[in-house]
Amino acid sequence: MRIAVCIKLVPNPRLTIELDPIARRVKGLRELPTVVNPADLAALEFAVRVKERAGGEVIILTVGSFVPANALGCADIVLKARGLRDKADRLNSPDPLRRCLATGADRVVAICLNNLRRNQEVNSGHGSSGLAGILSDGFRPLNIDSMMVATVLAQGIRQLGADLVFCGDRSYDQGNGLVAPVIAELLDMPLALDCLSATAESGDRSLLVRRRLQRGECELVRCMLPCVLTATAGSAVPRYFALPALIDAFETGIEALDLTDLGLSMKEIIGRRTTRLLWLNPPRPRTKKVFIPDSSLPPEVRASLAMSGGMTQIDKRARLVEGDPEQAAADVIQFLQDKGILPPE
Amino acid sequence: MTGRILVSAELHKGEFSPVVAELLSEATKLKPAIGSEIQAVVLAGTEGLPRLSLLSEHGADTILICRDSSFNECKAEGYVQVMADAIGRYKPRLVLAGETPVGGQLARRLSARLGTSFVPDFIRIQVIGNSLAATRLIYNGKVGATVTALREPLVATLKPGVVRVRKPRTPGAGKVEELVVTPLPCQKRVEVLKHLAADPESMELNQADIVIGAGKGVGSADCFALLQEFARILKAGVGGTRRALDMGWVSPEDLIGQTGKIISPRLYIAVGVSGASHHIAGIRDAGLKIAINTDRNAPIFTVSDLGIVGDVRQVLPALVSAIKAVTRDDRSEVSKVRPLQYPDTDITHNTGFGHANSGLH
Numbered sequence: 001m002r003i004a005v006c007i008k009l010v011p012n013p014r015l016t017i018e019l020d021p022i023a024r025r026v027k028g029l030r031e032l033p034t035v036v037n038p039a040d041l042a043a044l045e046f047a048v049r050v051k052e053r054a055g056g057e058v059i060i061l062t063v064g065s066f067v068p069a070n071a072l073g074c075a076d077i078v079l080k081a082r083g084l085r086d087k088a089d090r091l092n093s094p095d096p097l098r099r100c101l102a103t104g105a106d107r108v109v110a111i112c113l114n115n116l117r118r119n120q121e122v123n124s125g126h127g128s129s130g131l132a133g134i135l136s137d138g139f140r141p142l143n144i145d146s147m148m149v150a151t152v153l154a155q156g157i158r159q160l161g162a163d164l165v166f167c168g169d170r171s172y173d174q175g176n177g178l179v180a181p182v183i184a185e186l187l188d189m190p191l192a193l194d195c196l197s198a199t200a201e202s203g204d205r206s207l208l209v210r211r212r213l214q215r216g217e218c219e220l221v222r223c224m225l226p227c228v229l230t231a232t233a234g235s236a237v238p239r240y241f242a243l244p245a246l247i248d249a250f251e252t253g254i255e256a257l258d259l260t261d262l263g264l265s266m267k268e269i270i271g272r273r274t275t276r277l278l279w280l281n282p283p284r285p286r287t288k289k290v291f292i293p294d295s296s297l298p299p300e301v302r303a304s305l306a307m308s309g310g311m312t313q314i315d316k317r318a319r320l321v322e323g324d325p326e327q328a329a330a331d332v333i334q335f336l337q338d339k340g341i342l343p344p345e
Numbered sequence: 346m347t348g349r350i351l352v353s354a355e356l357h358k359g360e361f362s363p364v365v366a367e368l369l370s371e372a373t374k375l376k377p378a379i380g381s382e383i384q385a386v387v388l389a390g391t392e393g394l395p396r397l398s399l400l401s402e403h404g405a406d407t408i409l410i411c412r413d414s415s416f417n418e419c420k421a422e423g424y425v426q427v428m429a430d431a432i433g434r435y436k437p438r439l440v441l442a443g444e445t446p447v448g449g450q451l452a453r454r455l456s457a458r459l460g461t462s463f464v465p466d467f468i469r470i471q472v473i474g475n476s477l478a479a480t481r482l483i484y485n486g487k488v489g490a491t492v493t494a495l496r497e498p499l500v501a502t503l504k505p506g507v508v509r510v511r512k513p514r515t516p517g518a519g520k521v522e523e524l525v526v527t528p529l530p531c532q533k534r535v536e537v538l539k540h541l542a543a544d545p546e547s548m549e550l551n552q553a554d555i556v557i558g559a560g561k562g563v564g565s566a567d568c569f570a571l572l573q574e575f576a577r578i579l580k581a582g583v584g585g586t587r588r589a590l591d592m593g594w595v596s597p598e599d600l601i602g603q604t605g606k607i608i609s610p611r612l613y614i615a616v617g618v619s620g621a622s623h624h625i626a627g628i629r630d631a632g633l634k635i636a637i638n639t640d641r642n643a644p645i646f647t648v649s650d651l652g653i654v655g656d657v658r659q660v661l662p663a664l665v666s667a668i669k670a671v672t673r674d675d676r677s678e679v680s681k682v683r684p685l686q687y688p689d690t691d692i693t694h695n696t697g698f699g700h701a702n703s704g705l706h
Contacts, residue, residue, distance in 0.1 A: 011484075013485060016487075017484045017487045017488055019488060026484075026488065146463075147456075147457075147460075147463070150457075172484065172485055173483060173484055174483055175465065175466075175483060175484075175485070176463065176464075176465055177449070177453060177465060178453055178456075178457070178463060181450060181453035181454045181457055182453070182457040184454065184457075185454050185457035185458050186457065190422075190532075190534035190535045191421065191450065191454070191535070192535060193446060193449075193450055194446065208538075210541075213446050214357070214445065214446060215543055215548075215552050216543030216544065216545075216547075216548035216549070216552045216553075217540070217541065217542060217543045218540075218541040219537055219538075219539065219540045219541060220537070220538045220539040220540075220541065221535050221536060221537050221538060222535070222536045222538055223534065223535050223536075224534040224535075227534070227535075272460070273495060274456070274460070274461060274462040274463065274494070274495055274496050275462050275463070275464065275492040275493065275494060275495060276492060276493050276495060277490060277491075277492050278473070278478060278491045278492060278493050279490075279491050280488050280489065280490050280491075281488075281489045281490075281491070282488065282489065283482055283486060283487065283488065283489045284489065304622045305622075307603065307622040307623055307626060308622035308623070308625040308626045308629065319650070319651055319652065320641060320646065320652045320653075320654055321651070321652065321653050321654065322641070322653075322654045322655065323655075325655055325659040325660045325662075325663040326663050326667070328653045328655055328660055328663065328664075329660065329663035329664045329666075329667040329668075330667060331651070331653075332635060332651065332653065332664060332667070333667050333668060333671055335635070335650075335651050336612075337671075339612075339633055341555070341611070341612055341633070342668075342671060342672070
């Protein structure tokens with residue numbers, strides 16, 4: 001079973017994002033350390049679990065513009081592109097894609113949107129922008145939107161011939177959630193959103209998936225393969241990997257593909273763009289009505305009112321029931337029945 | 346340039362989803378700028394429909410209905426195809442849907458199929474020049490971005506609970522039209538085998554319909570076990586005050602109050618809770634409130650609808666047996682207090698010092 005996992009490298013969600021309002025972009029986006037999008041980590045975990053039970057390989061697909069390592073002065077990844085090999089000291093680098101390999105993926109395929117020369121080393125740790133936000137072709141920023149990225153990924157999956165595709169539901173930075181539905185539409189595959197567990201059924205032609213719905217409800221569905229599944233951040237804990245696995249991961253190269261390898265042209269992809277960013281602004285919180293206590297009241301009353309949001313001012317005397325516990329219980333049942341919470345006798 | 350606004354009036358368990366009213370409010374706000382007409386699309390299988398005039402009361406000028414038995418099984422694929430046909434026929438400028446499991450998927454697949462612009466969780470839509478622009482939050486709410494739609498129709502989703510519903514002064518015309526589309530035969534590639542109802546024990550307190558809060562008056566672990574039994578019968582979530590947390594009965598996620606969760610269930614039962622103002626702040630949006638306390642002057646009684654003055658240790662067993670009689674519940678054993686399970690460890694926690702998760706991850 002060939003399982004593809006679509007991964008996006010995003011700025012670390014714990015970092016603060018500063019806006020440069022004049023230049024209409026995020027300050028220092030290119031220098032922010034990138035991590036794997038949290039939802040994609042959950043998707044990868046589900047993929048590895050399916051692989052363990054049903055066998056097969058897990059291939060990670062990621063789209064971005066990858067900066068040559070030499071340009072940044074830090075030697076990082078190994079690029080195995082068309083037979084060329086070059087090693088460097090990588091163990092100290094917080095390479096997010098390599099960690100994915102260590103947690104159970106078999107291959108990583110990076111689709112580079114900038115014109116990367118084949119025999120250059122590629123960095124995917126600090127400073128790379130695997131972001132579908134502001135990308136660079138070396139000279140000017142490209143504004144890539146989710147529809148374009150999803151189209152490229154769909155083509156990559158079609159070329160890989162994947163039986164099963166796992167994606168994160170939304171990315172941390174743009175958060176459109178378009179990738180999985182677009183892949184499902186373009187490749188005509190069934191789609192199951194928000195999975196909590198996925199098990200391959202015997203026969204390998206279908207998958208039993210437990211999906212999360214609203215308000216704590218779940219449903220159990222059977223999806224015919226090939227299909228697309230999404231996972232939300234936190235629905236699966238990424239597994240612990242031991243150091244030998246990480247070392248082995250650094251021996252594996254990251255395959256870099258160009259758009260021409262996929263049979264697409266940049267012009268075709270740009271033609272798929274559907275939105276253009278106009279401007280960024282700091283979020284304006286919605287005005288919320290805050291309760292202000294009457295200033296003529298004594299301070300302890302005001303404090304109590306402020307803490308409870310005005311509730312204690314409501315001088316509602318509850319209907320009090322005293323006495324026999326059985327009688328009280330019967331009163332409660334009657335009350336609940338009157339209000340429609342319990343069915344009437 | 347005027348055009349239509351199409352609103353997806355999705356159904357959830359036989360009623361219109363609450364987000365539909367919010368969508369129609371937004372559409373009514375945008376009608377002067379964008380559209381000439383607001384169309385609400387109702388897609389249903391063979392289940393019963395709610396009152397359609399609800400849609401026109403909130404501003405729908407036309408109500409397009411499509412009912413087909415294939416929608417019972419193949420919701421997602423069937424809906425996309427019908428909506429795509431409707432868009433092709435009526436050519437709206439804006440298509441609105443709610444950011445719900447059904448609506449979100451519909452909107453995204455629709456925009457993929459039509460190759461048109463998509464914006465999730467919009468805050469504001471405006472017209473800039475000739476095209477529509479939508480404002481939304483990115484980076485998990487840290488930055489606001491305004492994007493312009495290069496293709497029309499713009500498909501946008503609205504997060505439920507954000508917009509305040511405002512009924513228009515003059516309701517919409519509400520003309521009901523049948524949407525005549527032959528849906529494709531259901532391919533049955535995603536087959537729903539079982540629907541699992543929400544499990545109140547593992548559900549988050551915010552989502553529960555009924556919540557029982559335990560306070561100091563509960564007193565002992567045995568009494569708390571009885572309270573959990575009560576919750577099981579009522580299918581309620583169990584939360585507690587700081588006292589309950591200190592005694593180790595509830596986990597920090599189930600703390601109700603200003604420093605914990607602020608909940609708004611349909612029914613809240615406060616058992617042995619005095620009603621300090623920070624706890625009341627956590628439950629002020631609850632629907633009905635019942636309180637049990639020995640002190641008839643306890644503050645909790647000022648905010649509850651029904652109050653029982655008595656000892657929890659006597660009232661609670663009476664309540665449990667009464668409710669078992671009403672719901673004809675046959676399980677008689679009350680197990681010991683269910684131990685708390687922290688998500689990443691198997692440590693069961695019962696100390697008096699609150700949060701004992703050692704942070705190993």
